[in-house]
């Protein structure tokens with residue numbers, strides 16, 4: 001079966017196709033997916049533009065019911081969709097099912113938000129005049145998503161876009177079309193008028209470029225690499241488009257002498273290596289004070305030796321394969337670079353063989369690293385973490401903030417004083433105390449600072465800032 005694009009309410013073939021390969025077993029072809037060319041991407045944009053005038057006036061009850069219907073079906077099928085997600089992306093089955101559940105919860109959350117489009121009414125400073133502050137939808141929004149959260153990141157862009165009355169052209173990462181297509185198939189049956197939602201599978205350099213260049217696309221929401229994010233920012237700026245970028249991080253986990261060692265080790269292993277380290281929120285720099293350093297390194301190393309690296313769908317697997325050859329090459333490149341820079345490899349870093357051909361990599365831990373090494377400046381986006389030894393809390397905070405990124409951070413400590421000071425002074429958009437840096441709630445703001453993110457926050461009620469525009473009205477009643 002060829003999985004087609006969904007444009008103007010119909011399933012249509014594109015100009016080429018791509019095969020979806022299982023990173024746990026590269027002999028396993030999950031399915032064949034069509035790829036749009038520029039013309040088809042433009043057809044989708046035109047369909048969304050034509051649908052907007054009516055959709056922007058749709059009732060909030062209609063929107064709420066549609067979003068709730070989508071969320072209900074996603075949750076009802078979380079095992080099936082979770083298995084598909086793990087098969088195509090490589091995160092373990094529990095992680096895949098968890099991500100699908102999160103997507104369903106996100107749609108249900110925004111079903112509620114669709115009903116709560118609050119504004120404000122104030123008296124003018126001029127007597128007798130009333131001022132109203134309301135919000136309008138933007139129009140056609142282009143949603144461009146990465147491979148590492150194939151259904152949750154699309155959900156947290158699509159759901160608010162629709163809730164606030166926008167029309168959508170959605171381009172998933174070419175590497176993981178399965179989850180995106182399954183999500184689109186649910187959305188296609190949820191009762192939206194034709195053209196309101198369009199799935200446009202295809203290469204970023206073709207479909208993505210068409211979105212960011214089109215004068216009929218009012219806004220772009222993007223998650224992915226810094227390089228692509230900068231490209232999108234330049235194009236959107238030139239075209240006076242609204243845009244938001246979520247691009248990753250070099251997230252620090254600070255471990256102080258007074259930390260609970262067991263908690264700190266769990267935070268480090270979960271945060272740095274689960275989901276094969278392929279999370280923008282993953283810990284990659286473990287910043288450890290002198291007094292606990294050796295005990296911490298020994299304990300983390302002991303944990304890494306126990307981790308089960310295997311087929312994502314196999315029961316008991318804790319670390320699935322890397323997503324593809326390109327990412328594996330990137331991980332191995334940085335492992336080699338760290339060695340060349342003089343970092344000490346405490347454990348792992350070798351490609352592994354398993355029963356089936358896949359991109360299996362032993363989680364790697366480097367010690368005796370300095371924050372000015374490239375391994376500590378650049379995002380690897382794999383199961384690779386480094387330890388930086390520091391003297392005290394003050395030095396730990398300074399090192400944590402000394403990075404071009406600012407997405408998330410963490411501190412393991414039993415000192416309320418240090419926890420409070422860290423929350424107030426760490427330069428990241430999100431921060432955790434005695435918790436992994438990865439793993440966030442779905443109903444609160446998500447996003448970072450510096451090179452990690454651009455624009456307003458995603459997720460939760462804060463999403464209204466991006467997916468609407470404010471109008472101030474003055475009325476003199478006659």
Ligand SMILES: NC(=O)C1=CN([C@@H]2O[C@H](COP(=O)(O)OP(=O)(O)OC[C@H]3O[C@@H](n4cnc5c(N)ncnc54)[C@H](OP(=O)(O)O)[C@@H]3O)[C@@H](O)[C@H]2O)C=CC1
Nearest residue numbers: 145146172173174203204208209224225228247248280381
């Ligand atoms: N912060 C995060 O959540 C993520 C960060 N990353 C980082 O990015 C690196 C590469 O991952 P990758 O998925 O390839 O990231 P990319 O930035 O290459 O891709 C992200 C999305 O952007 C699309 N895209 C690519 N080029 C363009 C373009 N010129 N215009 C518009 N859209 C475009 C891609 O399409 P397509 O892939 O179909 O070509 C994909 O849908 C990772 O190694 C990691 O460092 C990656 C994923 C998530």
Ligand SMILES: CCCCCC(=O)O
Nearest residue numbers: 149152281438439440
């Ligand atoms: C939903 C995708 C990003 C969330 C990353 C995390 O939960 O750590």
